[in-house]
Amino acid sequence: xxxxxxxxxxxxxxxxxxxxxxxxxxxxxxxxxxxxxxxxxxxxxxxxxxxxxxxxxxxxxxxxxxxxxxxxxxxxxxxxxxxxxxxxxxxxxxxxxxxxxxxxxxxxxxxxxxxxxxxxxxxxxxxxxxxxxxxxxxxxxxxxxxxxxxxxxxxxxxxxxxxxxxxxxxxxxxxxxxxxxxxxxxxxxxxxxxxxxxxxxxxxxxxxxxxxxxxxxxxxxxxxxxxxxxxxxxxxxxxxxxxxxxxxxxxxxxxxxxxxxxxxxxxxxxxxxxxxxxxxxxxxxxxxxxxxxxxxxxxxxxxxxxxxxxxxxxxxxxxxxxxxxxxxxxxxxxxxxxxxxxxxxxxxxxxxxxxxxxxxxxxxxxxxxxxx
Ligand SMILES: *Cc1c(COP(=O)(O)O)cnc(C)c1O
Numbered sequence: 400x401x402x403x404x405x406x407x408x409x410x411x412x413x414x415x416x417x418x419x420x421x422x423x424x425x426x427x428x429x430x431x432x433x434x435x436x437x438x439x440x441x442x443x444x445x446x447x448x449x450x451x452x453x454x455x456x457x458x459x460x461x462x463x464x465x466x467x468x469x470x471x472x473x474x475x476x477x478x479x480x481x482x483x484x485x486x487x488x489x490x491x492x493x494x495x496x497x498x499x500x501x502x503x504x505x506x507x508x509x510x511x512x513x514x515x516x517x518x519x520x521x522x523x524x525x526x527x528x529x530x531x532x533x534x535x536x537x538x539x540x541x542x543x544x545x546x547x548x549x550x551x552x553x554x555x556x557x558x559x560x561x562x563x564x565x566x567x568x569x570x571x572x573x574x575x576x577x578x579x580x581x582x583x584x585x586x587x588x589x590x591x592x593x594x595x596x597x598x599x600x601x602x603x604x605x606x607x608x609x610x611x612x613x614x615x616x617x618x619x620x621x622x623x624x625x626x627x628x629x630x631x632x633x634x635x636x637x638x639x640x641x642x643x644x645x646x647x648x649x650x651x652x653x654x655x656x657x658x659x660x661x662x663x664x665x666x667x668x669x670x671x672x673x674x675x676x677x678x679x680x681x682x683x684x685x686x687x688x689x690x691x692x693x694x695x696x697x698x699x700x701x702x703x704x705x706x707x708x709x710x711x712x713x714x715x716x717x718x719x720x721x722x723x724x725x726x727x728x729x730x731x732x733x734x735x736x737x738x739x740x741x742x743x744x745x746x747x748x749x750x751x752x753x754x755x756x757x758x759x760x761x762x763x764x765x766x767x768x769x770x771x
Pocket of ligand 1: 458459460461484485487488530556558559579580581582592593594
């Protein structure tokens with residue numbers, strides 16, 4: 400049995416009749432950039448995330464850049480984040496000429512270990528980017544305490560965490576900025592690239608709107624240098640419709656996670672001692688990924704791939720060890736938990752339409768590997 404890591408086709412079938420007439424309507428209107436469809440999407444996402452403002456952007460990556468630009472962060476500034484994240488988090492900091500400063504992760508959640516933040520703050524520190532990895536939020540009480548003590552901006556990288564909650568508050572509603580991605584493989588994906596920046600402050604939101612459009616306000620008059628970070632109407636319309644289904648899809652992901660826990664407990668056999676299942680510490684984990692730690696990870700990976708079970712490593716090389724960041728001067732051994740996670744983690748299929756048979760086959764295949 401083939402088990403894909405992600406299959407979006409069953410999901411599309413469910414919403415096809417809602418989406419296709421709307422896309423056709425936009426095509427016939429020939430109104431593609433920003434406009435009412437984007438405003439509608441922004442209002443819906445702001446409400447969903449429990450924030451006052453949301454600004455539609457071209458991607459999650461550009462959202463991070465926009466937030467950093469809005470705060471004037473650049474050369475000479477330091478931004479603290481995790482080395483165990485998707486490249487875009489750290490790429491955004493580097494592209495603006497600022498210096499990424501890393502703190503290691505908590506081995507249980509794979510999120511930035513907020514107890515290490517204080518020690519990383521210097522007079523040059525301007526911001527913290529906590530990344531809510533795999534769909535589970537960082538300890539935001541600890542992050543906000545350090546930020547308030549040192550007057551730092553907090554930009555939540557919530558690309559994997561839409562609808563996730565920390566003590567009842569949603570991702571993107573606690574820091575100054577929340578950056579979301581609508582890349583198709585995220586829990587709320589559009590039909591291309593897209594993203595959203597959520598904000599709590601009216602003045603910051605106004606500046607973000609201007610910067611999104613080359614800093615133009617009024618048209619052709621520029622107080623700031625911005626960029627083209629505009630969301631388009633087709634993507635916004637898809638997101639607005641899919642958002643109405645998101646809670647159902649999230650519930651299916653959570654049920655899939657519980658099913659894996661049950662299957663590993665009942666049928667995992669020898670795998671019980673060789674595999675560590677994800678720990679859900681926050682009150683709403685949305686399982687963008689279901690990531691286990693596995694002994695003999697690379698052999699297990701090959702075994703599962705040989706059976707055409709879709710698995711992936713998020714992420715095989717922590718960012719402090721990437722060639723492009725060599726000049727930051729970090730070395731192997733600097734962030735041992737991130738390095739260990741990069742060697743031990745495997746993401747299993749968790750998408751909403753994963754069937755019982757598929758999940759059973761995944762667990763049986765892992766149990767067989769460790770039995771053999
Ligand atoms: C996907 C992702 C991004 C980037 O989003 P794009 O829309 O692909 O640019 C940023 N950070 C994290 C943690 C992500 O998973």
